[in-house]
Amino acid sequence: MTTIKAQMPGVFYRRPAPEKPVYVDDGESISEGQTIALIEVMKTFNEVKADASGTVAEFLVEDGDEVDVGQDIVRLGET
Amino acid sequence: MRRVLVANRGEIAVRVIRAAHAAGLETVAVYSDADAESRWVQLAGTAVHIGKSAAAKSYLNSAALVEAARETGADAVHPGYGFLSERPGAVKELTDAGLTFVGPSVSTIETMGDKAAARDAARRADVPIVPGSGPVGDVDEALAAADDVGYPVLLKAAAGGGGRGIRPVASREELADALPAAQAEARAAFSDDTVYLERAIDGARHIEVQILADHAGTVVHTFERDCSVQRRRQKLIEEAPAPGLSAETRADINEAAVRLARQVGYVGAGTVEFLLTPSGEFFFIEMNTRIQVEHPISEAVTGVDLVSEQLRIAAGEPISFAQDDVRIRGAAVEFRINAEDPDNGFRPTPGDLSTLDLPGGPGVRVDTGFVAGDRISPFYDSMIAKLICSGPDRDTALARGRQALAELRVDGVPTTVSMHRRLLDEPGLRAGAVHTRWLEGLLPEPT
Numbered sequence: 001m002t003t004i005k006a007q008m009p010g011v012f013y014r015r016p017a018p019e020k021p022v023y024v025d026d027g028e029s030i031s032e033g034q035t036i037a038l039i040e041v042m043k044t045f046n047e048v049k050a051d052a053s054g055t056v057a058e059f060l061v062e063d064g065d066e067v068d069v070g071q072d073i074v075r076l077g078e079t
Numbered sequence: 080m081r082r083v084l085v086a087n088r089g090e091i092a093v094r095v096i097r098a099a100h101a102a103g104l105e106t107v108a109v110y111s112d113a114d115a116e117s118r119w120v121q122l123a124g125t126a127v128h129i130g131k132s133a134a135a136k137s138y139l140n141s142a143a144l145v146e147a148a149r150e151t152g153a154d155a156v157h158p159g160y161g162f163l164s165e166r167p168g169a170v171k172e173l174t175d176a177g178l179t180f181v182g183p184s185v186s187t188i189e190t191m192g193d194k195a196a197a198r199d200a201a202r203r204a205d206v207p208i209v210p211g212s213g214p215v216g217d218v219d220e221a222l223a224a225a226d227d228v229g230y231p232v233l234l235k236a237a238a239g240g241g242g243r244g245i246r247p248v249a250s251r252e253e254l255a256d257a258l259p260a261a262q263a264e265a266r267a268a269f270s271d272d273t274v275y276l277e278r279a280i281d282g283a284r285h286i287e288v289q290i291l292a293d294h295a296g297t298v299v300h301t302f303e304r305d306c307s308v309q310r311r312r313q314k315l316i317e318e319a320p321a322p323g324l325s326a327e328t329r330a331d332i333n334e335a336a337v338r339l340a341r342q343v344g345y346v347g348a349g350t351v352e353f354l355l356t357p358s359g360e361f362f363f364i365e366m367n368t369r370i371q372v373e374h375p376i377s378e379a380v381t382g383v384d385l386v387s388e389q390l391r392i393a394a395g396e397p398i399s400f401a402q403d404d405v406r407i408r409g410a411a412v413e414f415r416i417n418a419e420d421p422d423n424g425f426r427p428t429p430g431d432l433s434t435l436d437l438p439g440g441p442g443v444r445v446d447t448g449f450v451a452g453d454r455i456s457p458f459y460d461s462m463i464a465k466l467i468c469s470g471p472d473r474d475t476a477l478a479r480g481r482q483a484l485a486e487l488r489v490d491g492v493p494t495t496v497s498m499h500r501r502l503l504d505e506p507g508l509r510a511g512a513v514h515t516r517w518l519e520g521l522l523p524e525p526t
Contacts, residue, residue: 017266041429041457064136
């Protein structure tokens with residue numbers, strides 16, 4: 001199973017701003033380097049970039065959840 | 080007022096608990112999942128868990144705070160700084176629940192939190208404001224306004240603050256693209272796309288005046304602070320008094336702050352921020368309607384306990400001294416010790432604090448909410464401690480700062496300590512010849 005992991009601890013957001021659409025939806029294909037989420041660390045927002053290409057099978061954390069370094073945040077399916 | 084709930088965390092929670100206990104008040108701490116073992120939880124009379132680690136689910140949750148106050152019989156809330164302190168909606172929920180808010184009224188917070196309304200208030204109080212416009216809705220309006228104001232200009236979000244929602248624009252050509260971008264940013268960050276223009280001023284110092292106002296209408300100041308050493312508009316070193324200020328400018332700027340506080344019927348502790356230009360003109364920027372991070376340097380040079388005055392004022396008592404009783408005695412400097420890596424673009428560095436050895440001696444004060452073994456959480460701001468050094472004159476304060484920074488040992492996470500040690504050798508800092516872009520000019524470009 002390929003997953004994308006959080007590179008830093010903090011609060012996880014799927015949208016660039018509360019009223020904006022999510023960066024990516026389940027079932028969408030993504031490419032390496034694409035921004036798929038934000039992690040807020042000490043009041044700074046850091047983009048989470050995909051380190052692999054594939055199709056988003058599911059997000060393993062909810063918008064607003066706390067994440068830790070190395071935690072799986074997205075499971076990728078077949079491209 | 081008998082029992083104060085402290086709706087904050089870290090060093091300011093500790094500071095407020097100390098002041099409240101010294102005033103004979105009981106305290107209630109609140110804490111999130113991440114802060115269960117914290118120092119302020121141990122110091123307070125009672126502590127209540129209010130939610131998960133993310134601030135939105137704990138320290139920003141006004142319903143949880145009201146419930147915690149009800150549960151513990153707290154009759155007042157001290158907001159500290161940040162979090163709920165300047166959110167009128169949240170403060171209204173607290174006051175509607177019958178709690179005394181240690182701070183100004185909801186309508187004052189609203190007025191001073193709205194840049195355009197705050198500028199209007201300053202204008203009425205005869206306090207100079209940076210040449211600027213009212214709200215600009217479209218590009219034509221913005222171009223006309225910018226011609227009046229004069230380039231370079233700053234596009235600012237009306238609902239912004241703390242250095243956020245500001246975009247510099249050098250010329251007419253840039254403005255057409257910059258306006259929609261600034262509006263979109265403002266909408267995203269503050270749910271309000273109102274923006275206005277202000278003249279950008281080069282080489283200005285950030286000077287702010289501490290004021291106190293009580294319910295009887297007495298307004299006093301405890302002089303100014305110079306907070307020009309900033310990075311991306313975040314303050315890193317602050318000084319009191321502002322070095323090199325003429326007696327005339329000092330009197331003018333402090334009186335201007337008092338006039339503005341009177342104009343808006345201010346009650347509580349507040350800070351009026353100004354830009355001071357190289358030619359000696361000063362302009363109002365904004366008012367912070369709360370206690371400020373850097374308040375201890377004003378305490379060090381005046382002997383006034385600002386947090387204890389806040390509590391007195393909230394309880395309906397008069398300020399404990401008169402304006403004529405306050406003198407500047409000596410000088411003080413504050414260094415913010417943040418979990419940020421100055422050698423790595425100030426990247427935030429949450430982690431485990433393995434060592435926290437604090438300096439001491441005359442004129443050395445450290446305010447912190449942490450002890451060795453604590454975790455510096457990713458969920459909140461990066462400040463670990465504030466080091467405040469003071470002395471009979473500026474040279475002594477800086478020399479004590481140098482010694483204290485040499486003694487201070489923080490291990491486990493990279494911090495700004497190394498940067499402060501280096502900055503003390505900078506001729507610009509030693510001469511007090513800094514401005515708000517000085518530090519950025521010294522630092523390597525971010526990679």
